[in-house]
Amino acid sequence: MATLALPEAQRLPSGPIKKGMSPWQKWGLILLAPYVVVFLVFVLYPVGYGLWLARHPVSYQKLFDDPIFLRSVYNTLAFVIIGINLKMIVALVLSGFFVTARTWIKWLSLLFILPWAVPSIPTILSVRFMLNPEWGLINSLIFRFTQQDGPNWLNDPILALGIAMLMHIWKSLPFWTLILVAGRLAIPAEHYEAASVDGATNWQKFRFITWPSMRTLYLTCTILSMIWTMGDFNSVYLLTGGGPADLTHVLATLGIRYLRLDEVDMSMAAIIVALPAVLPLVYFMMKRLSK
């Protein structure tokens, strides 16, 4: 587990490297070749092709003139800053809950992983129907208890975006909680025992034992989740389809929207515009994980 936070020191290439082409080197190249081919054909070429498609400045001009683009930049920022931080804080709290030794918590943790293991589309559509203003479960219950009509959830851009964030949290919270649980389990129990003897409160234990050893892991997880969430297509597309009136798009769904409108250059330009935000985070992660 600790690998995410503290990558092991790379073993120096001692031993098997000899002069010339030993059979070990030869086989090494042969075995490495399949992935290199995959990388060249399905990563490098597409990326190069994409950059080439977005080479005209006029694509960017059109992009910045499109109010939907600006709106989706704000939405993506809100998604990443509010949604991800909320998710990670909840995951941090829940990791403390799941390390508590109780049989029923063990069973709950088995169910808790389900959202992550099952495909997005059935569960997101389930939520979408639940929120249907006329016959959905939520508004039916609201009507039964208050005799009032519930809100038209997915027809209000702010509400709809908020629900898309909750959907994202529902789906990926188990995964990040699992990672943070592993981080907590790596802390030696003696530290807590010693603190108990000294009469430390729960808050003090968290503040002076848990947090210092989890800080790096927590930061890494947050950044990784932020990078990936810029590309969270499913939560928005399947829940709102970008609507109402294209007000809930994020960059990932916007790219596909332009593709559908047959404006591939705009689609690529929208992604390239995001790179100045993404690449420094990627660089940070690379430095952390590959020493």
Added chain:
Amino acid sequence: MAMNTWRKAGNEAKLLLIGIPLFIWTMLPIYHLALFAFSSKDEAMGGRLWPDHPTLHNFEVVFKEQHHYLNHFWLQMWNSLFIAVTTGVLTLVVATCAAFAISRLKVRGGRTVMNLALFTYFIPAAFLAVPMYKTMGVYGLLNSQWALILAMTTIAAPYSIWVLKQASDKLPYELDEAAKMDGASPLQLFRLVYLPLMMPSLVAIGTYSLLLAWNEYLYAFLLLSNDRDVTLGVALGNFLAADDSPWELLMTTGLIYALPPAAIYYTFKRYMVGGLTAGAVKS
């Protein structure tokens, strides 16, 4: 004594105060899915919390393909399975070979390749989708299931290589030395020493890439469009195109589509958790 009991009870209450809402939050969308699947159409739309007359009728309609949205249900199920299994196998082959070459054979340039793979892993998959779609068009692979298989392998491989490399770095180096002293060739070392020792990680990676491919929606719906080629996930998305779709059948199909990955996850859970938390899987 009494103080202690009170404090214990308070502690339990606090745990329940987290546990109960968490249970409802986690299960509500899944329960709602099942509720629709076991209800008749009128009941499902009635906004009830449980079905008064649970029925298996929807499953019968789906299994017998008795609705025009479901004409190819079994074929699409097979497509999902074929694509997931092939992606799993292909990813395992590519990633295991690469991890062995980088970690054990210390091939020159191995570190660069590892870094390139990591870089690919960090780029959001949705950002790569549009270029990948255009490229598959150039290669003439659009609407072929191999386009999806190759795309999913490309996405699953970097994380797989990284996890396998981490695991294989932990194997004692003396094993290789001993094998070499006995005159083993690199391939013998790979087959007789490396693969058996790596088995738990290989199971985790195989399961991970299989689930990734089975659950994928974006790439599947971009790269495949023919009704007879698409996966079950894409078919579900197609339901949405119409306003008068049979929602109860959509939810039934969705429940069926969600069951295999859950079953696979629980079967291989003990490998998954170790392998998963060794790094970070795309969520």
